[in-house]
Amino acid sequence: MADQKIYQASTTAPVNIAVVKYWGKRDPKLNLPQLLNLSNSLQADLRTHTTAACSASFPASDSLLLNSSPQDVTGARTQACFRELRSLRAALEASDSSLPELSTLPLKIVSENNFPTAAGLASSAAGFAALVRAIANLYELSSSPTELSRIARQGSGSACRSLFGGYVAWQMGTKDDGSDSLAVEVAPASHWPTMRALILVASAKQKKVSSTSGMQTTVATSELFQRRAEIVVPKHMKEMEKAIKEKDFEAFGRVTMMESNSFHSTCSDTFPPIRYMNDVSWAAVGVVEDINRKAGKIVAAYTFDAGPNAVIYYEEANTDIVAGVVKGALGSVSGWESRDIKPQASDVLDAADV
Numbered sequence: 378m379a380d381q382k383i384y385q386a387s388t389t390a391p392v393n394i395a396v397v398k399y400w401g402k403r404d405p406k407l408n409l410p411q412l413l414n415l416s417n418s419l420q421a422d423l424r425t426h427t428t429a430a431c432s433a434s435f436p437a438s439d440s441l442l443l444n445s446s447p448q449d450v451t452g453a454r455t456q457a458c459f460r461e462l463r464s465l466r467a468a469l470e471a472s473d474s475s476l477p478e479l480s481t482l483p484l485k486i487v488s489e490n491n492f493p494t495a496a497g498l499a500s501s502a503a504g505f506a507a508l509v510r511a512i513a514n515l516y517e518l519s520s521s522p523t524e525l526s527r528i529a530r531q532g533s534g535s536a537c538r539s540l541f542g543g544y545v546a547w548q549m550g551t552k553d554d555g556s557d558s559l560a561v562e563v564a565p566a567s568h569w570p571t572m573r574a575l576i577l578v579a580s581a582k583q584k585k586v587s588s589t590s591g592m593q594t595t596v597a598t599s600e601l602f603q604r605r606a607e608i609v610v611p612k613h614m615k616e617m618e619k620a621i622k623e624k625d626f627e628a629f630g631r632v633t634m635m636e637s638n639s640f641h642s643t644c645s646d647t648f649p650p651i652r653y654m655n656d657v658s659w660a661a662v663g664v665v666e667d668i669n670r671k672a673g674k675i676v677a678a679y680t681f682d683a684g685p686n687a688v689i690y691y692e693e694a695n696t697d698i699v700a701g702v703v704k705g706a707l708g709s710v711s712g713w714e715s716r717d718i719k720p721q722a723s724d725v726l727d728a729a730d731v
């Protein structure tokens with residue numbers, strides 16, 4: 378009788394928020410980006426926890442449960458991740474006959490997000506990164522996070538950055554097979570221990586325009602995007618890497634906000650236009666501007682991905698004049714309420730749907 382043993386491994390991966398945004402693919406199948414980009418992972422608080430298991434005793438087809446509901450695993454993105462990981466395991470098994478043959482067994486994956494799924498909080502990034510890392514652990518692969526980023530990228534582009542914590546750049550690469558389009562660490566989170574982020578959940582609804590279809594329409598129709606690709610992003614990448622290296626919050630904040638503005642401008646310039654930010658998002662921009670005006674310098678920086686939720690960066694020393702003021706000010710904007718405030722890490726401020 379075949380071995381009925383259940384093999385399993387668990388891991389977590391953090392949500393990452395781009396401070397220099399990825400938008401546009403030069404290869405939609407391999408998720409190869411048109412632009413270099415850089416993110417900051419939001420440690421510990423916002424994450425996907427995933428367990429991967431395999432056994433001859435499982436039903437024959439692979440399965441994935443996300444927050445207790447069954448997900449389709451037959452899509453090309455998930456299949457690409459499974460295929461790549463199985464082939465790495467098969468190569469290991471071929472080189473060492475004492476290893477159990479796990480590469481042919483059905484997989485059962487169980488994932489939990491502790492934040493709203495698909496509402497512009499990079500759920501697919503943490504999700505695919507955790508899935509890839511969990512299966513790599515199950516298969517006892519010795520691959521580095523950068524090597525695994527090549528696989529996670531095929532699940533969701535931004536997922537390649539969630540294999541790391543801290544500050545991570547996703548290199549465009551030049552090869553057609555995507556083998557050099559990888560995530561690399563710019564600095565670990567410990568490099569800038571006073572950095573804080575506050576998450577403002579303006580809506581937990583699923584976004585209307587998915588990143589994939591949105592970015593393809595932008596590339597096809599927005600002339601502003603051309604300028605962004607040729608001039609704006611290369612400049613912002615250089616400035617951002619320098620700001621992080623020097624722990625220069627004013628420079629970090631300025632580039633973060635200008636990047637967010639540039640990205641959402643290309644969304645508006647898309648035909649038909651894409652609108653991810655809503656009135657509550659703009660209220661958050663106003664509050665950050667007021668805070669910075671009062672402080673006489675940039676002490677808070679907003680950024681928005683493909684959804685209305687804001688991430689506001691600040692340094693620990695400015696907690697009262699940033700996080701305190703944001704919570705106070707937005708508390709009076711209809712629809713907002715605060716929840717689960719943890720001063721040491723990423724805070725989550727929740728709001729009813731608007």
Ligand code: DP6
Pocket residue numbers: 394395397398399400408414499501502532533534535536588589682683
């Ligand atoms: C605005 O990684 O979700 O958050 O590769 O199609 O899965 P796919 O797109 P996705 O796009 C993220 C876009 C962004 C910016 C960013 O995270 O860099």
